Amino acid sequence: MLIEFFGLPGTGKSTLSRMAADLLMDRGLIVDEMTYDLDHRRPRVQRQLAKLTHLLRYAAAHPCRTVSDLVRIAATRQATLLDLGKASFNWIFIASLASQRLASSRITFLDQGVAQALWSIGFAAQNRKPLDLLIANVEGQALRPDLVFHVRADFKRLRDRLA
Numbered sequence: 001m002l003i004e005f006f007g008l009p010g011t012g013k014s015t016l017s018r019m020a021a022d023l024l025m026d027r028g029l030i031v032d033e034m035t036y037d038l039d040h041r042r043p044r045v046q047r048q049l050a051k052l053t054h055l056l057r058y059a060a061a062h063p064c065r066t067v068s069d070l071v072r073i074a075a076t077r078q079a080t081l082l083d084l085g086k087a088s089f090n091w092i093f094i095a096s097l098a099s100q101r102l103a104s105s106r107i108t109f110l111d112q113g114v115a116q117a118l119w120s121i122g123f124a125a126q127n128r129k130p131l132d133l134l135i136a137n138v139e140g141q142a143l144r145p146d147l148v149f150h151v152r153a154d155f156k157r158l159r160d161r162l163a
Contacts, residue, residue: 001106002098002144004113007151010161014040016151017111024107032108034097039112051093058096066092076125083124091117098143114143 003020005013014036021031038047059066070088078084094117097110122128153161 004145
């Protein structure tokens with residue numbers, strides 16, 4: 001099962017993900033916290049190298065899907081080349097994690113996942129039609145989470161956490 005925690009930075013996605021994982025593991029379930037482990041338990045350079053490794057493995061295993069997704073992201077006409085690079089890197093990285101849907105006896109948590117990656121692509125998109133194609137991609141069915149928790153917080157809390 002693939003579960004994603006979605007929300008703005010500072011809303012507590014990682015905190016809630018971590019707490020839920022602990023509760024489920026206490027009940028004997030196997031929980032994999034891929035994005036939490038990468039983002040919170042490694043230094044920045046090591047984290048970026050690990051993400052790049054995931055991305056390259058996925059691209060090598062799924063070259064047609066990767067190129068197709070990159071073409072669709074480029075067609076959204078991101079505001080800057082940097083936005084295009086970040087959105088593409090993030091999407092392919094998340095696709096690499098989400099495609100590793102493990103056995104049904106395992107629960108995979110993403111505190112940054114498919115919905116978050118789509119949101120970041122759409123945020124800087126000047127043309128949103130290709131984004132619809134990316135979402136509707138039949139081959140990408142495995143990328144869709146089984147459950148998405150939308151985590152919210154009021155603006156005062158967000159400001160305090162990000163300060």
